[in-house]
Amino acid sequence: GAVVSQHPSRVICKSGTSVKIECRSLDFQATTMFWYRQFPKQSLMLMATSNEGSKATYEQGVEKDKFLINHASLTLSTLTVTSAHPEDSSFYICSARLGLERAFFGQGTRLTVV
Amino acid sequence: GESVGLHLPTLSVQEGDNSIINCAYSNSASDYFIWYKQESGKGPQFIIDIRSNMDKRQGQRVTVLLNKTVKHLSLQIAATQPGDSAVYFCAETPNQGGKLIFGQGTELSVKP
Numbered sequence: 055g056a057v058v059s060q061h062p063s064r065v066i067c068k069s070g071t072s073v074k075i076e077c078r079s080l081d082f083q084a085t086t087m088f089w090y091r092q093f094p095k096q097s098l099m100l101m102a103t104s105n106e107g108s109k110a111t112y113e114q115g116v117e118k119d120k121f122l123i124n125h126a127s128l129t130l131s132t133l134t135v136t137s138a139h140p141e142d143s144s145f146y147i148c149s150a151r152l153g154l155e156r157a158f159f160g161q162g163t164r165l166t167v168v
Numbered sequence: 169g170e171s172v173g174l175h176l177p178t179l180s181v182q183e184g185d186n187s188i189i190n191c192a193y194s195n196s197a198s199d200y201f202i203w204y205k206q207e208s209g210k211g212p213q214f215i216i217d218i219r220s221n222m223d224k225r226q227g228q229r230v231t232v233l234l235n236k237t238v239k240h241l242s243l244q245i246a247a248t249q250p251g252d253s254a255v256y257f258c259a260e261t262p263n264q265g266g267k268l269i270f271g272q273g274t275e276l277s278v279k280p
Contacts, residue, residue, distance in 0.1 A: 096176070097272055098212070149212075149268070161211050
């Protein structure tokens with residue numbers, strides 16, 4: 055199957071700082087990537103849809119100025135958590151869609167804000 | 169955000185038994201469905217998919233059943249193994265190529 059690489063896998067940052075998470079499709083081009091957030095023992099919550107060359111589409115309740123998404127190429131999308139706070143601590147997962155159907159997921163990034 | 173589950177339901181089975189994991193999806197217009205397996209600390213892993221014009225699809229040791237009348241999806245795992253222990257999510261796409269919305273998830277525990 056197609057490979058999606060997410061980096062870093064784990065990050066600890068101080069409150070008030072910003073953190074960037076990268077999502078790369080390694081062996082295919084992805085015009086659309088998705089960013090999810092997952093709390094322990096819960097499902098994946100879609101945060102935003104990242105479209106190459108255009109602005110991301112955010113889900114209701116997700117602050118676009120807080121979670122900056124950039125999709126500058128067909129193989130890379132980045133999520134920047136700005137001015138992070140402890141409540142932003144979570145598991146962030148990206149996915150890239152291959153064609154119109156199957157979506158492949160990265161390994162996830164565990165963010166801890168202290 | 170959409171489709172956030174609270175407190176995953178659990179299913180415990182004996183090794184070698186068959187497992188059935190159920191999912192109720194939300195949008196009657198959804199035309200594509202996927203089952204994912206997620207192990208602790210990892211991203212979801214594709215298991216099997218099915219389109220809305222089908223009601224059954226089989227893979228290796230897994231079968232997905234779709235009942236559009238009651239908006240119900242199930243995943244059957246034959247001869248469940250300890251390595252199958254994980255959280256299983258169903259996901260739906262309301263429109264082809266659109267965003268993937270996840271269901272609540274079920275935690276499968278396989279006892280040796």
